[in-house]
Amino acid sequence: MATIKDVANDAGVAVGTVSKVLNGQHVSAKNKKKVEASIAKLGYQMNYYARGLRTNDTYTIAVIVPDILNPFFACLVSYIERELYQRGYKMFLCQSQKDVAKEAYYLKLVHQNRVDGIIGVTYNETEPYLSGDIPMVMIDRHFKTDICCVSSDNFHGGELAAEYLVAGGSKRLLFIRTGSTLESETLKRGQGFEASCQKQGVVYKMVDFGDDTESYSEADIYQYLKSHMQGGVLFFDGIYTSTDGLALAVLELLRQLGIQVPQDVQVIGHDGLKHMNKGAYLLSSIAQPIKDMAKVSVDKAIRLIHKEPVDQMTILPVTFVYGGTTRQA
Amino acid sequence: MATIKDVANDAGVAVGTVSKVLNGQHVSAKNKKKVEASIAKLGYQMNYYARGLRTNDTYTIAVIVPDILNPFFACLVSYIERELYQRGYKMFLCQSQKDVAKEAYYLKLVHQNRVDGIIGVTYNETEPYLSGDIPMVMIDRHFKTDICCVSSDNFHGGELAAEYLVAGGSKRLLFIRTGSTLESETLKRGQGFEASCQKQGVVYKMVDFGDDTESYSEADIYQYLKSHMQGGVLFFDGIYTSTDGLALAVLELLRQLGIQVPQDVQVIGHDGLKHMNKGAYLLSSIAQPIKDMAKVSVDKAIRLIHKEPVDQMTILPVTFVYGGTTRQA
DNA sequence: CTGAAAGCGCTTACAG
DNA sequence: CTGAAAGCGCTTACAG
Numbered sequence A, B: 001m002a003t004i005k006d007v008a009n010d011a012g013v014a015v016g017t018v019s020k021v022l023n024g025q026h027v028s029a030k031n032k033k034k035v036e037a038s039i040a041k042l043g044y045q046m047n048y049y050a051r052g053l054r055t056n057d058t059y060t061i062a063v064i065v066p067d068i069l070n071p072f073f074a075c076l077v078s079y080i081e082r083e084l085y086q087r088g089y090k091m092f093l094c095q096s097q098k099d100v101a102k103e104a105y106y107l108k109l110v111h112q113n114r115v116d117g118i119i120g121v122t123y124n125e126t127e128p129y130l131s132g133d134i135p136m137v138m139i140d141r142h143f144k145t146d147i148c149c150v151s152s153d154n155f156h157g158g159e160l161a162a163e164y165l166v167a168g169g170s171k172r173l174l175f176i177r178t179g180s181t182l183e184s185e186t187l188k189r190g191q192g193f194e195a196s197c198q199k200q201g202v203v204y205k206m207v208d209f210g211d212d213t214e215s216y217s218e219a220d221i222y223q224y225l226k227s228h229m230q231g232g233v234l235f236f237d238g239i240y241t242s243t244d245g246l247a248l249a250v251l252e253l254l255r256q257l258g259i260q261v262p263q264d265v266q267v268i269g270h271d272g273l274k275h276m277n278k279g280a281y282l283l284s285s286i287a288q289p290i291k292d293m294a295k296v297s298v299d300k301a302i303r304l305i306h307k308e309p310v311d312q313m314t315i316l317p318v319t320f321v322y323g324g325t326t327r328q329a
Numbered sequence C, D: 001c002t003g004a005a006a007g008c009g010c011t012t013a014c015a016g
Helices: A004-011 A015-022 A030-041 A049-053 A071-086 A100-112 A154-167 A184-198 A218-227 A244-257 A288-304 B003-013 B013-021 B030-044 B050-053 B071-086 B101-114 B154-167 B184-200 B218-227 B245-256 B290-305
Strands: A060-065 A091-093 A117-120 A136-139 A148-154 A172-177 A203-208 A238-241 A266-271 A285-287 A313-316 A319-323 B060-065 B089-095 B117-120 B136-139 B148-152 B172-177 B203-208 B240-242 B268-272 B286-287 B313-316 B320-322
Touching: A004 A015, A004 A030, A004 B154, A015 A030, A049 B050, A060 A071, A060 A100, A071 A091, A071 A288, A071 B071, A071 B089, A091 A100, A091 B071, A117 A288, A136 A288, A136 B286, A148 A154, A148 A288, A154 A172, A154 A184, A154 A238, A154 A285, A154 A319, A172 A184, A172 A244, A184 A203, A218 A244, A218 B013, A238 A244, A244 A266, A244 B148, A288 A313, A288 B240, B003 B013, B003 B030, B013 B030, B030 B101, B060 B071, B071 B089, B071 B290, B089 B101, B117 B290, B136 B290, B148 B290, B154 B240, B154 B268, B154 B320, B172 B184, B172 B245, B184 B203, B218 B245, B240 B245, B245 B268, B290 B313
Parallel strands: A060 A091, A060 A117, A117 A136, A136 A148, A148 A313, A172 A203, A172 A238, A238 A266, A266 A285, B060 B089, B060 B117, B117 B136, B136 B148, B148 B313, B172 B203, B172 B240, B240 B268, B268 B286
Antiparallel strands: A091 B089, A285 A319, B286 B320
């Protein structure tokens, strides 16, 4: 590959001059023309490794998510990539897979590869690995330390779910969640739901099936639902789940139990996922503004890189979306 | 951040010695111990940009796919990341989004960032951008030039679909496809289907709705199906589509037309996608061995990087999977 | 086995 | 405005 030196020789100027035209600094029109001609002629491509070594800017950002097999994260990562591309950054994709060792590996790699910043969704206790010297924005996870965070309005999402369920005629509500209790921001979904139930003075129950191991503890949930049935009818007539994935599992269990949705019970999920990520909504749900979350995350990360001021916390609005599992309010 | 020089000073040895222990070369036990102690003490992390500049190895691979919003690609990318991680490589995620300019940008970036190799699924005519000096493996796309390719057995997939449809009792088959006609490997799905129909001596029809613009040309397909109905019954009683995404759209159209699946017509898709990428199959389908495709791709890429011999073409086997839209053969 | 030194391809003061 | 030179943090022959 041609180097800056080859270009300088070909154009008959000093390497410093070539560097200047490469970086848009002022050089005489005559030299600029010569250099540009040589660049084109030699097919010169800048070696970012050499530049990065000198300037300490790499124009790369590491994105750490649990797993893009999960459509929510795939969607988030997809939009982050587009945003990064617009801004001239490249993305290292890191899947932690809820594996502490792997997450630590990536957090370390990030130093070695001198990424300019990190955008991450992490549920592990990785704070010890976080040296504050690298710009970092977390999604949906509010660290105790002063790390930048962007999230959607999980609390209000829970409220919305309770409101729509009641508006659709449900009188005895149930909230089901699974997952790590470290997901501090997402925990607010249940809190908002509960607050709204109390405010509306409706009967409700909160149940937590703990960390899901790929199976969403389906057997446990099945037992739970079954034990709340009497003469073929479920005690609850409105269910809100912490994620769409969980809602899908619940929907299948209800089907097995012979319960009609939304006639007998309405179901609302959370995330707002669509068929193949582009068709209809999978079910009635509280939709997160994934695109905006991606945009804001990238924007914050780049501001941090440039040492510009940023808000420590940003909470984006959620909306209710109809997907056939509610009696459309 | 501490540099190799800091470590050398702290340990009282030369930088060359530190470099050797870093790279697992032989140094005296005494010095090795001293160096390791200093590394730990200073929290030293190697600067890969400096090393990369020297050695021209970056341990990074660019993965180029159209868009991970598509669950098939999300799945592929997810498994590629795991494989890469195992082998000590990092991944640049590049979404071309079927945008020629963006794809060209990434292909160029790849030179600037000196990635060791590329793994890609591209449908554009990007060959001119491909300088042969960088190891590259293509998935599902067979270039005329001698680029390494891995694919699943699309032809046999088509055959399997026809066989299962007939085995389930269908007598008049229909193949529907959408998408770029550049997808040379995936085009074989239709070819295999047709070959099997002829061999089995069954009535069939092939129809191509061209490039999908996010909407799968749904209106056109609806019209087509409707024009082949008579007295509420569809002329065809078995449908095979080029992808699961398309099959889902067809399923919805059939529902709108009041046609029962699988009673009136059986439907088989292609890809083998699952609910949330982990639950049940979306529908009866021809499943691609995505995990193996990822593994083989990474393996080939790394062999190419090491200048080891590799097979130019690898075709992995596909299987029929039952997902409720066939009369289970 | 170890140290001193050159060099990878850039950028950036510093003179002129 | 331009050139010559130092230096970013590594690795790798080359002497000793």
